[in-house]
Amino acid sequence: xxxxxxAQRPVEPRRARALFxxxxxxxxxxxxxxxxxxxxxxxRGVGEALRLARDHGYQILCVTNQxxxxxxxYTREIVEAIHHRLNERLALSNARIDAFYYCxxxxxxxxxxxKPKGELFxxxxxxxxxxxxxxxxxxxxxxxxxxxxxLGLLTALVPPIGHEAEVLAEMAGHHLEPDIHAxxxxxxxxxxxxxx
Numbered sequence: 001x002x003x004x005x006x007a008q009r010p011v012e013p014r015r016a017r018a019l020f021x022x023x024x025x026x027x028x029x030x031x032x033x034x035x036x037x038x039x040x041x042x043x044r045g046v047g048e049a050l051r052l053a054r055d056h057g058y059q060i061l062c063v064t065n066q067x068x069x070x071x072x073x074y075t076r077e078i079v080e081a082i083h084h085r086l087n088e089r090l091a092l093s094n095a096r097i098d099a100f101y102y103c104x105x106x107x108x109x110x111x112x113x114x115k116p117k118g119e120l121f122x123x124x125x126x127x128x129x130x131x132x133x134x135x136x137x138x139x140x141x142x143x144x145x146x147x148x149x150x151l152g153l154l155t156a157l158v159p160p161i162g163h164e165a166e167v168l169a170e171m172a173g174h175h176l177e178p179d180i181h182a183x184x185x186x187x188x189x190x191x192x193x194x195x196x
Contacts, residue, residue: 015131019053022139023064025160026185035074037085045186047093056193059128062100063120069104116146136192138185141167142174154195156180156188
């Protein structure tokens with residue numbers, strides 16, 4: 001007598017996880033509407049941190065509000081040139097951003113792609129097969145933490161040096177508390193990886 005074979009459940013491929021990162025004030029100094037790629041600087045430890053995240057299986061995705069486009073302070077081409085320059089700088093540390101997502105609108109436009117709204121994150125999820133529940137965000141403002149909370153991401157806050165009190169007051173005003181409060185981007189990523 002032959003035993004009928006049991007149908008095997010198809011194994012679903014593991015969805016990718018992402019480290020979402022803010023740009024200005026998190027990876028690079030916030031020059032308030034940076035419009036010149038030559039002025040770009042990268043914070044110490046960022047390349048090492050991104051390389052560590054990649055080694056742990058994270059895609060690196062930058063989500064940034066760039067209202068200077070709608071305000072007429074710079075163009076999309078300049079933003080893309082800055083992102084190209086950022087990846088050139090990161091390459092010196094064997095690191096890179098896998099994709100950039102940016103909102104070109106001013107806050108008063110009320111668009112769904114401006115953080116803390118989630119359209120850009122959802123686009124990344126769809127385009128890159130990201131499991132948001134297994135992903136994290138590192139940023140320097142309440143907008144990043146609020147976006148992460150809405151999407152179920154692990155959240156890490158790195159207030160810019162000299163602006164800690166201002167950022168913490170902003171966070172309190174929005175009734176937000178990050179999962180991780182870090183002193184540097186590298187510290188934040190190491191602590192994210194320790195939880196994952």
